[in-house]
Amino acid sequence: MPELWELSQLNIPERSILYHLDLSGVGTAYVESLTGYITRLAESHSVYPGVLMEREIAPLVAKQYAGANLHTIFSHTSALNGTGVMASDLVQAVNVLTSHHQLHLLTMLPWSGVLPSRALMRSTRVWCSRCYEEQRIDRDETYEPLLWTLNVVKICPIHQQLLCDRCPHCHESNLPLAWRSRTGHCSRCGEWLGNLSHASSKCKDFTETELEWHIWAANAVGELIAAAPTLAFKLPKENVANALRNCVQQLSEGNVAEFSRLIQAPKNTVWLWCKGKNLPQIETLIKVCFCLRISVLDLLTQDVITPIDDSVKLLPKSCLQKTRRAAVKLTDFDQVRSQLEAVLLDHTIPPPSLEAAARNLGYYRETLARNFRDLCRAISTKYDQYERVRYLKSIKKCCEEVRQVVLQLHRQGIYPSEARVSQHIAKPGHLRYKEVRLVLQETRKSLGLK
Incomplete structure (x- = not known):
């Protein structure tokens, strides 16, 4: 008797138009932002975010933003992670394209009932260079936390350093979602933003109370973001x-x-x-x-x-009073130029960052960079080079320390695992750097250990 086949119709799930990428960090203080998710989505399809927005997302967004007015979206991309209509419209559109139904958690929409939109979100992109570098080392891909997009968050609570708002290579600012946005890279020049030599050390300028306040603010926002999935209704x-x-x-x-x-x-x-x-x-x-x-x-x-x-x-x-810094008047140009040249020629160690120099002179960094581009770039380069040398010295010292600890533990008959080695070195966090880990592996290998 011939074998019988079951011919009943298969229940095949509906396919999404775009990839159903996993959402990073949901339920934690470091959930990714919606603009960051769109950037990753574009990268996964090998197109610019601008192309993705123009061809797939804009036709689904409310008419007042779509079509010929696509520029409106890119002019107000800070609102795309916020609590308003633009964020809601974008969430719905990307939901349709990816079959994701938790995208509102990548924005501040869950808190729209109790948080006004005024001064909520940043108009420019900021980042922590150390977070980027650690993501690159520890993860398959990088992503941009929603936490960074809020105006009140000035520092990275993990590394306690000021968030960067200017590319260290071209000194330009980035929009939260630009036509050529790329996760972890400058949307203007395309350079990688996670280089540890560009890590900010400006938190040293804060008093103990100021640093406490900024850490409190960042952690408070992180607590709200992490709790968003638990909200049963709009507050x-x-x-x-x-x-x-x-x-x-x-x-x-x-x-x-x-x-x-x-x-x-x-x-x-x-x-x-x-x-x-x-x-x-x-x-x-x-x-x-x-x-x-x-x-x-x-x-x-x-x-x-x-x-x-x-x-x-x-x-x-x-935090109580905002001191205004002056704009550079035409009559001040020669004086300011001389002051910047003096900063550049000064041999003080460590050299000041451009932000510190601008603050000492009583001007905004952006104002100086716009009017004295070459001098400001030279000041930034001098600071970056110093930080790079300091970083390399620190890594070299740690590598030698790891080598000695491995040998010492081996002589004592103790297996030099990463955990044990970390207990005997001055900066255990340095084990996350590939140069240090390579020394650990090579030293163990030279001893016949795995």
Whole structure:
């Protein structure tokens, strides 16, 4: 009897138009941004993000942004990771193309009910060069965390260094999503941005309180981002007013004026928050929580918040008043040029970065770079070269240290595993660098060890 075949129709899942790339970091403080995901998506299809946006995404986005007005999207790419309509439209469009249904977690949309869009997102791209380099070493590909796109986050909480906002090679800024964006590379010149010799050391200029504030702010935002998948519904803005009224009651027995004095904020502004008339911007909200030493996540999601005690922590003065730096007037050009030349010829060790030099002279770095491009590039190059030499010396010293530790452990009859070696060297974190790991492997191999 011939074999019978089952001819019932197979249930084949519907295929997505674009690759269904895995989302990086969902449920952690380092979930990738939507603009970063689009950049990776374009790379996986071997096209520029601009081509992907033009041919696939723009036709699906709301009419006011699509077609002939594609330029509008690229002019406002900071909003694509935010809480507004542009972020929502883009999420829906990419959902259709990739069959992903968690893309809203790559934006601040889950918090749209309690966080106003004003001053929320950066208009330019920033990055941590050390994070890029570590991703390159430890992962198959790099990605750009949503955390970096928020205005209030100034430093990398992992490496405690200022986030970079200018390419160290061409000294140009990047849009969050440019036509030629490429993860980990400058969208202007295409150079790699993860070189450790370009790592910022400018956090050394912060006071202890300033550094504490910036770490607090970055971690507070990271806590919100990590908690986004757990939100069952859109939080109402009344949550903020209720929480602040609760804090006023506990700390100052309902006296708004006294509470305002404690958190160093205008009385009328605090009154409007407590009445639910206005929503505080995210930076302001984080400052309030910093002063009261309470979690921003708890403030937004819990019914009752209890400050640690009746005292408050004062903000650093730099967070209370913004000092304006001057623009370069035509009459100042010769004087400023002479000052920059003096910086370049100065033999102080370490040499100042361009940012530090600009701050010391009372100007914005961007202003100086625009008016004195060659001098600024030379100052940056001098600083980069110093940092590069310092980095290489540190790696060389660590390599020799690893070699000696491996030999010593072997003489003691102890297998020199990476974990054991890390316990005996001054900078165990250096084991993540390929040069140091290579020395570890080669030294073990020379001893007949695997």
